[in-house]
Amino acid sequence: MSPLRLFFDARDYELLQLIEQIESNRRTGSTMHDALDANLHPHGVKELVYSPEFRIAHAVINLLTSPVEDQAEIRLAALRTLHDETLASAHSTLRINTARALVQIMKDLVARSDIEERLALAHEFHRTATGTPRVVRRTLERYHLLEMPEEWNQLVLDDHVHDAHSTGRKTPTHLIMDAWVKGIRSLTIVYCDHVSRQAAEEVLQAADIVGITARVALEYGTLFRGRRARLVWMPRGFADARAFLNFLGQPLVAELMEQGKAVAAWKSEQVLRMLDAWNCDSRPTFSASLGVDVPPLSREALLQHVGGRQVSVTHLAECLFNHVLPYMRTRAGRLRADGGDAALAELGRLDSLSCSDLRQRWFPDADQNLQDAALPEEPAAVPGLELRSISPAGLTRRLARLHSDCRIVLCLADLTQEDVLEILWDCQGRITHLELFNARQWHAGRLHNLPAISMLRNALNSGDGTLLKQLVSRMTRRMLADPDQARRAAKFRHILHRLPMLWERYRSLPLRCRMGSASASREARSRMGLAFPVTLPARAQRAIRRRRVSTIAVPIQTELEERAIRFRDSPDSPEPKRRAERRWLAHTETARMARVGNMVGLAGPQQPAHSNGLLHDPSQGRKGMPGWACLNTGIGNCLKVAAGFIPAALTFWYTQEWWFLAWFGALIWFAITGVRNSIQMVISGGGGARGSLLRWRDHVSVSRICDSLLYTGLSVLLLEAGVRIGLLEKCMDITVQSHPLLVFTVLNVVNGLYIAAHNVYRGFPRAAAVGNLFRSALAIPLSGLFNTAFISVLVLAGVADPLYYMIPCAAIISKTASDTVAAIIEGYADSRNNRRMRHWDYAGKLASLRSCHARLELMFPEDDILLNLNRARRLIRNGGERARLLERDLCIHALDLMYFWFHLPRAQDVFAKLLRAMTDKERKTLLRLQLVLCCRHTISKILINGDLVGRNFRKPLAFYLNFHGRYLRDMAHMIRRCR
Numbered sequence: 001m002s003p004l005r006l007f008f009d010a011r012d013y014e015l016l017q018l019i020e021q022i023e024s025n026r027r028t029g030s031t032m033h034d035a036l037d038a039n040l041h042p043h044g045v046k047e048l049v050y051s052p053e054f055r056i057a058h059a060v061i062n063l064l065t066s067p068v069e070d071q072a073e074i075r076l077a078a079l080r081t082l083h084d085e086t087l088a089s090a091h092s093t094l095r096i097n098t099a100r101a102l103v104q105i106m107k108d109l110v111a112r113s114d115i116e117e118r119l120a121l122a123h124e125f126h127r128t129a130t131g132t133p134r135v136v137r138r139t140l141e142r143y144h145l146l147e148m149p150e151e152w153n154q155l156v157l158d159d160h161v162h163d164a165h166s167t168g169r170k171t172p173t174h175l176i177m178d179a180w181v182k183g184i185r186s187l188t189i190v191y192c193d194h195v196s197r198q199a200a201e202e203v204l205q206a207a208d209i210v211g212i213t214a215r216v217a218l219e220y221g222t223l224f225r226g227r228r229a230r231l232v233w234m235p236r237g238f239a240d241a242r243a244f245l246n247f248l249g250q251p252l253v254a255e256l257m258e259q260g261k262a263v264a265a266w267k268s269e270q271v272l273r274m275l276d277a278w279n280c281d282s283r284p285t286f287s288a289s290l291g292v293d294v295p296p297l298s299r300e301a302l303l304q305h306v307g308g309r310q311v312s313v314t315h316l317a318e319c320l321f322n323h324v325l326p327y328m329r330t331r332a333g334r335l336r337a338d339g340g341d342a343a344l345a346e347l348g349r350l351d352s353l354s355c356s357d358l359r360q361r362w363f364p365d366a367d368q369n370l371q372d373a374a375l376p377e378e379p380a381a382v383p384g385l386e387l388r389s390i391s392p393a394g395l396t397r398r399l400a401r402l403h404s405d406c407r408i409v410l411c412l413a414d415l416t417q418e419d420v421l422e423i424l425w426d427c428q429g430r431i432t433h434l435e436l437f438n439a440r441q442w443h444a445g446r447l448h449n450l451p452a453i454s455m456l457r458n459a460l461n462s463g464d465g466t467l468l469k470q471l472v473s474r475m476t477r478r479m480l481a482d483p484d485q486a487r488r489a490a491k492f493r494h495i496l497h498r499l500p501m502l503w504e505r506y507r508s509l510p511l512r513c514r515m516g517s518a519s520a521s522r523e524a525r526s527r528m529g530l531a532f533p534v535t536l537p538a539r540a541q542r543a544i545r546r547r548r549v550s551t552i553a554v555p556i557q558t559e560l561e562e563r564a565i566r567f568r569d570s571p572d573s574p575e576p577k578r579r580a581e582r583r584w585l586a587h588t589e590t591a592r593m594a595r596v597g598n599m600v601g602l603a604g605p606q607q608p609a610h611s612n613g614l615l616h617d618p619s620q621g622r623k624g625m626p627g628w629a630c631l632n633t634g635i636g637n638c639l640k641v642a643a644g645f646i647p648a649a650l651t652f653w654y655t656q657e658w659w660f661l662a663w664f665g666a667l668i669w670f671a672i673t674g675v676r677n678s679i680q681m682v683i684s685g686g687g688g689a690r691g692s693l694l695r696w697r698d699h700v701s702v703s704r705i706c707d708s709l710l711y712t713g714l715s716v717l718l719l720e721a722g723v724r725i726g727l728l729e730k731c732m733d734i735t736v737q738s739h740p741l742l743v744f745t746v747l748n749v750v751n752g753l754y755i756a757a758h759n760v761y762r763g764f765p766r767a768a769a770v771g772n773l774f775r776s777a778l779a780i781p782l783s784g785l786f787n788t789a790f791i792s793v794l795v796l797a798g799v800a801d802p803l804y805y806m807i808p809c810a811a812i813i814s815k816t817a818s819d820t821v822a823a824i825i826e827g828y829a830d831s832r833n834n835r836r837m838r839h840w841d842y843a844g845k846l847a848s849l850r851s852c853h854a855r856l857e858l859m860f861p862e863d864d865i866l867l868n869l870n871r872a873r874r875l876i877r878n879g880g881e882r883a884r885l886l887e888r889d890l891c892i893h894a895l896d897l898m899y900f901w902f903h904l905p906r907a908q909d910v911f912a913k914l915l916r917a918m919t920d921k922e923r924k925t926l927l928r929l930q931l932v933l934c935c936r937h938t939i940s941k942i943l944i945n946g947d948l949v950g951r952n953f954r955k956p957l958a959f960y961l962n963f964h965g966r967y968l969r970d971m972a973h974m975i976r977r978c979r
Contacts, residue, residue, distance in 0.1 A: 044896030092131030160516025194260025644713020
């Protein structure tokens with residue numbers, strides 16, 4: 001047998017085949033599998049069609065591979081599916097963190113090409129999907145992701161990022177997905193010069209799907225003393241996303257956007273000229289150095305590489321690198337064939353050559369050339385380029401006229417303390433924020449004046465007029481000492497005499513700050529996200545301190561406020577209860593430079609040294625054995641059972657004098673554990689529920705039973721050999737014959753502590769772990785009861801000396817009593833977990849159903865849509881496309897609720913509880929909405945047409961046709977009982 005057969009599972013291979021099928025369909029333009037409706041619930045009827053891992057993979061591929069310039073709707077639908085599917089996959093308390101880990105694994109899996117690496121990631125995906133906290137936390141650390149609180153109240157933000165419509169690499173939806181995976185709750189997406197309505201709409205909708213507070217801002221370069229000063233404009237005060245989008249369509253704003261497009265087009269033309277210059281000047285030299293004729297790169301190829309994004313020098317360098325890489329591989333093949341020290345040295349240089357190296361080599365002063373190319377007379381020559389020569393004062397004055405409530409942020413790269421004061425004065429207080437920290441500029445060494453600027457800002461905010469006067473006087477003296485700055489010194493003397501104007505403005509409205517990474521998803525050191533560790537779980541804080549997760553210290557100290565908010569439900573609600581939430585608030589007006597800050601940058605994994613893969617022949621791939629983590633689940637379960645059974649059997653053989661227990665004690669011990677776990681899982685899942693289509697084996701997890709057998713086998717060694725024989729009999733001379741109650745007490749206490757410990761390790765619900773600490777108190781009298789019953793049975797059987805058999809069976813009796821109590825405690829915890837998940841399922845689905853019903857009722861204001869089913873169908877048929885879509889949504893929600901009823905553990909119990917909490921009118925409304933299932937022709941047509949679940953409609957159709965009548969009768973019966 002091949003050694004690889006010991007690793008990976010059949011489902012891992014199946015997942016890879018499905019992913020390859022999706023990728024193949026995407027390459028060929030096929031729409032297969034694109035028909036899964038976004039309104040379908042993750043635990044609903046689509047489980048009859050595709051597995052959850054397939055649906056997650058399908059969403060990730062659609063999200064990552066769709067072009068930038070279009071298919072925004074496909075990306076948004078994929079993000080909605082991905083978010084819902086991953087959250088629904090978690091079966092533990094780490095619901096959000098499990099979802100984040102699953103998304104990251106699937107992204108990694110889709111990006112890989114090696115089969116064995118993909119198999120390992122598929123196996124890791126299935127292990128993480130169980131939601132075991134230990135596995136989830138290990139996965140997060142492996143990807144350098146911090147654990148976030150499940151309350152989702154962490155303070156993680158980024159006030160400056162770029163997407164593909166600006167200078168970034170990722171589409172807006174992709175950017176938002178990655179921000180959610182990193183735990184970011186507040187994000188500002190900055191666009192250069194202009195933003196299209198489509199880009200803004202996509203990013204705001206994507207942020208709404210995952211619950212991120214997203215803002216759209218625009219960055220402009222203004223002309224200040226012969227160089228560029230960057231300002232970021234962020235309009236605020238809109239009721240919702242639609243109000244902001246309408247604001248972009250206003251005439252004055254649209255005019256500004258058109259001028260920004262002209263600036264972007266001008267920049268693109270300058271970059272294309274750089275490409276032409278490279279084709280004429282640098283390309284022949286590079287071809288000669290390679291010994292290979294590198295053809296010119298056309299403008300069309302660069303524009304196709306950029307897609308719908310703004311052309312930049314970074315895009316040019318990337319495209320050129322991809323263009324010359326095949327010729328570098330040709331040269332590398334010759335060098336490998338030649339050998340020798342000189343050839344190996346050149347091969348090493350080619351292998352380490354990166355895109356940034358090519359940019360520094362061919363376009364070292366590109367950014368500066370773009371800035372210097374904007375001349376004052378340029379607006380007259382080229383219409384629309386007024387923004388290239390506008391001053392900070394002129395720009396802020398124009399922006400303030402467009403929208404009164406806005407934030408204008410001054411970027412501090414390459415600015416001095418004098419520059420900041422002068423710009424604040426020129427803008428007459430219209431600048432509201434300073435970008436106090438920018439990760440990209442910080443690593444580039446362009447924020448060397450931050451301490452002095454921070455001192456100026458603190459003086460303005462604190463209202464310390466004396467300090468402010470000293471700072472301005474010091475600046476003026478420095479300028480007077482330089483003859484070249486005489487005119488500027490006169491301006492600063494003018495500012496000094498009118499300093500109260502500036503002092504009054506920022507004393508009443510403090511100059512706040514913004515902090516961001518300026519991440520464009522390229523640079524390894526300027527990754528997205530800034531976090532306040534104190535708002536994270538204790539494990540995440542330890543991971544930061546012990547450097548298990550790569551973070552970067554941010555030298556900013558900001559005061560935080562923690563608020564405990566308590567909510568109380570209305571007294572009229574069926575089950576009024578109190579809820580408490582903890583929220584954090586950052587007082588950015590207090591932010592200042594500090595030697596040790598209270599923020600960290602989410603750096604992510606450190607990139608290894610760049611390699612183009614030229615040192616080795618690509619045809620000679622590396623092969624190796626997978627790690628133990630990739631062991632086949634079946635083989636792993638067998639090894640677990642063996643690892644538990646062998647020490648248990650040896651312990652019984654060594655400690656027992658009665659031959660029956662010596663040879664069969666381990667089997668009895670394992671049988672007690674296996675039977676108890678099976679019964680517990682069946683009962684906790686509601687295996688006896690009336691009308692459920694789940695069989696008892698659907699509730700039983702073989703892997704969980706094998707884990708229990710492993711730990712219970714080790715407990716024999718602990719309880720029998722270690723405690724009863726070693727500790728009690730040999731050390732303390734305490735036996736079951738002399739002190740039965742004491743022996744059973746000690747055994748149960750030790751067993752309870754041991755089980756609670758491994759329950760925590762295995763990630764069981766907290767109620768189960770805590771309950772096992774107290775189960776000894778219940779197991780002790782139960783052990784005595786079982787002991788008495790065992791003696792009575794032996795006496796009735798005519799055994800002469802019952803104690804002869806009872807003493808060796810002390811551990812077995814203790815085990816039986818302990819497992820009996822454990823079945824009650826852990827079964828209750830499992831049942832609570834199932835009920836908690838069903839509450840999530842029903843809460844979302846019933847809310848969608850009510851929303852759909854409300855829209856349908858408002859569409860027909862003069863008719864009661866639920867009064868008569870046939871009349872409702874006629875109204876919908878005549879109501880146009882919108883009414884038919886709403887009817888389709890009603891069918892989807894009814895099918896999902898029907899699937900919940902028959903296929904989800906504890907669904908009927910939770911639904912009955914929800915019905916009891918409703919009013920009689922709400923119950924009747926719910927039942928009438930479910931009567932849409934009587935429209936057999938309509939629902940069958942929706943399924944067969946492939947609009948709902950694609951081509952694999954047979955199972956959902958058979959399920960609907962066979963059980964919808966039974967479902968409606970059972971529901972009506974339950975509603976009548978709840979009255």
